[in-house]
Amino acid sequence: MSDGATVRRPRRLRDRVPVRLRHHWKPAAALCAGLATMVYFFGDARISPYVTSSSVVEADAITDDVQGAIDLYDTSVSHSVQLEYDQTEFDKMMKEFREDGTKEYIEADLTVDGVYLEDVGIRLKGNSTLMSLRGSGQGMAGGGRTMPDGAAQGDPVPSQDDGTGGRDRGQENGGGPGGAGGAMGGITQYNLSEKKPEELPWLIKIDEYVEGRAYQGEREISLRPGSNGQVPVNEALSLNLTETTGQKSERYAFTSVKVNNRPAATRLMVESPDTEYAESIGDGNGVLYKARAGGSFEYKGDDPTDYEESFEQLNKVGSQDLEPVMKLIKWADEASDEEFEKELDQHVDVESLATYVAAQNLLMNFDDMAGPGKNYLLWYDLDTKKFSVLGWDYNLTFSGDATSGPDDDMGMGGALGGGGAADGQGDQGAQDLPSGAPSGMPEDLPEGMPSGMPGGQDGQGEGGGFGSMTGHPLKERFLDSDAFDPVYKKAYKELYEKFYGSGKAVKALNDIAEQAGKAGADGKELDSAVEKLRSTVTERTAALSKNKEVTG
Numbered sequence: 001m002s003d004g005a006t007v008r009r010p011r012r013l014r015d016r017v018p019v020r021l022r023h024h025w026k027p028a029a030a031l032c033a034g035l036a037t038m039v040y041f042f043g044d045a046r047i048s049p050y051v052t053s054s055s056v057v058e059a060d061a062i063t064d065d066v067q068g069a070i071d072l073y074d075t076s077v078s079h080s081v082q083l084e085y086d087q088t089e090f091d092k093m094m095k096e097f098r099e100d101g102t103k104e105y106i107e108a109d110l111t112v113d114g115v116y117l118e119d120v121g122i123r124l125k126g127n128s129t130l131m132s133l134r135g136s137g138q139g140m141a142g143g144g145r146t147m148p149d150g151a152a153q154g155d156p157v158p159s160q161d162d163g164t165g166g167r168d169r170g171q172e173n174g175g176g177p178g179g180a181g182g183a184m185g186g187i188t189q190y191n192l193s194e195k196k197p198e199e200l201p202w203l204i205k206i207d208e209y210v211e212g213r214a215y216q217g218e219r220e221i222s223l224r225p226g227s228n229g230q231v232p233v234n235e236a237l238s239l240n241l242t243e244t245t246g247q248k249s250e251r252y253a254f255t256s257v258k259v260n261n262r263p264a265a266t267r268l269m270v271e272s273p274d275t276e277y278a279e280s281i282g283d284g285n286g287v288l289y290k291a292r293a294g295g296s297f298e299y300k301g302d303d304p305t306d307y308e309e310s311f312e313q314l315n316k317v318g319s320q321d322l323e324p325v326m327k328l329i330k331w332a333d334e335a336s337d338e339e340f341e342k343e344l345d346q347h348v349d350v351e352s353l354a355t356y357v358a359a360q361n362l363l364m365n366f367d368d369m370a371g372p373g374k375n376y377l378l379w380y381d382l383d384t385k386k387f388s389v390l391g392w393d394y395n396l397t398f399s400g401d402a403t404s405g406p407d408d409d410m411g412m413g414g415a416l417g418g419g420g421a422a423d424g425q426g427d428q429g430a431q432d433l434p435s436g437a438p439s440g441m442p443e444d445l446p447e448g449m450p451s452g453m454p455g456g457q458d459g460q461g462e463g464g465g466f467g468s469m470t471g472h473p474l475k476e477r478f479l480d481s482d483a484f485d486p487v488y489k490k491a492y493k494e495l496y497e498k499f500y501g502s503g504k505a506v507k508a509l510n511d512i513a514e515q516a517g518k519a520g521a522d523g524k525e526l527d528s529a530v531e532k533l534r535s536t537v538t539e540r541t542a543a544l545s546k547n548k549e550v551t552g
């Protein structure tokens with residue numbers, strides 16, 4: 001080493017720390033110690049997100065709204081839907097559904113009323129409705145099967161499949177509502193086949209592969225179960241009548257549906273409850289929650305994320321969450337009868353609830369908010385901080401006893417055989433099945449239903465019969481309370497006059513039958529369904545007109 005060389009010592013650790021941090025090391029050390037303590041004591045705790053923003057802006061905005069010359073839900077004109085997809089993708093989708101029940105989207109090209117939309121998403125829609133596609137032993141009797149007369153709950157159901165997965169023609173017309181006795185009174189499941197995709201229940205998602213795209217403001221279109229002569233005219237009639245209640249109702253229209261090179265089929269096309277549907281309610285300043293088929297109205301604690309399996313939030317995701325639903329459930333769970341009567345109007349729009357409950361009774365809908373499919377929506381008004389109950393999925397309306405009055409139960413037991421018995425062994429038989437609908441069960445029953453009957457591995461459920469699958473505390477406590485009887489009966493009288501007393505139901509049914517016929521559903525099967533529904537409507541009108549609580 002030369003004499004002029006300078007020896008440079010390594011920097012001390014202290015000198016490597018920035019000067020500002022050296023000057024303020026005590027606060028920094030305290031912060032680190034605090035973080036370490038929190039990690040040690042609360043490291044395994046769940047952090048629950050609570051959204052407090054009141055923003056009304058929907059983040060996922062429509063940026064490409066494709067228009068057409070024909071209004072999608074104009075019932076005065078004929079409609080057409082054509083879907084084209086790769087057969088290999090369809091086969092893969094069906095294979096996955098048969099194996100594990102998943103319903104994935106595949107790409108398809110859509111032409112609706114002459115307007116071409118490339119790369120939309122389509123997927124199967126429904127739960128029990130689709131069980132006939134999964135082979136024997138899956139779900140309820142399906143694929144052309146019926147419950148034999150005298151069969152008990154949980155008994156194995158013999159297959160009557162025609163070998164193609166299509167309809168067993170011997171059962172198509174005679175195997176539905178017909179057999180007296182039997183666990184299900186001869187109910188036939190929808191006879192679906194992947195060989196007939198034009199008859200499958202489809203959900204069409206316009207923006208699945210093209211972000212921000214919609215068709216006439218709609219992101220989703222639902223093709224309901226039932227085709228040709230089995231199109232659900234009862235559902236169309238229910239939607240038509242619900243519109244007169246002043247509550248939000250889905251729009252609908254009959255349409256011809258063609259898939260690839262398959263023959264066309266007549267279907268009922270219904271507006272799907274989605275983001276835009278939610279934003280169209282009132283002034284849009286609210287949040288819409290859809291009850292999930294496999295969920296419950298059970299209090300699970302103060303974490304909103306614990307309710308995601310029971311409710312789906314349809315709009316304002318990111319600015320609102322499930323906390324209002326959680327608080328409603330908690331209150332309903334803890335309130336005494338006296339508190340329920342005194343405080344209900346602080347949580348729920350009572351007149352709206354009365355309208356909803358009265359409408360479901362008048363429409364003979366056993367699969368409403370208290371039914372096994374849990375077919376209802378909760379609208380939370382951000383201004384009033386109150387909930388309203390809205391209906392959807394009306395394919396099992398006009399079921400049960402047409403002479404039932406405002407205080408009679410429209411539960412599932414009555415629809416399956418009268419008397420409300422849990423074993424479905426009532427004596428009314430086929431007269432209690434849905435009028436004007438292809439025979440079958442609710443579209444959105446929970447997955448995993450056993451062979452034979454819904455409700456548990458032995459067909460009885462944990463509580464026996466259908467009891468564990470049905471009921472809703474808001475509806476039940478509302479009807480059980482004498483305090484709310486005046487508002488309920490007032491709504492019932494008004495809706496009776498709108499539906500039946502005015503002749504609206506019969507006129508609407510005639511129009512609906514004509515619309516279905518123009519869409520290609522003409523024939524003896526449709527005529528038979530319409531006549532049966534007309535008979536039910538006539539009987540219901542006559543019975544209620546003699547009820548002094550309704551007309552007096």
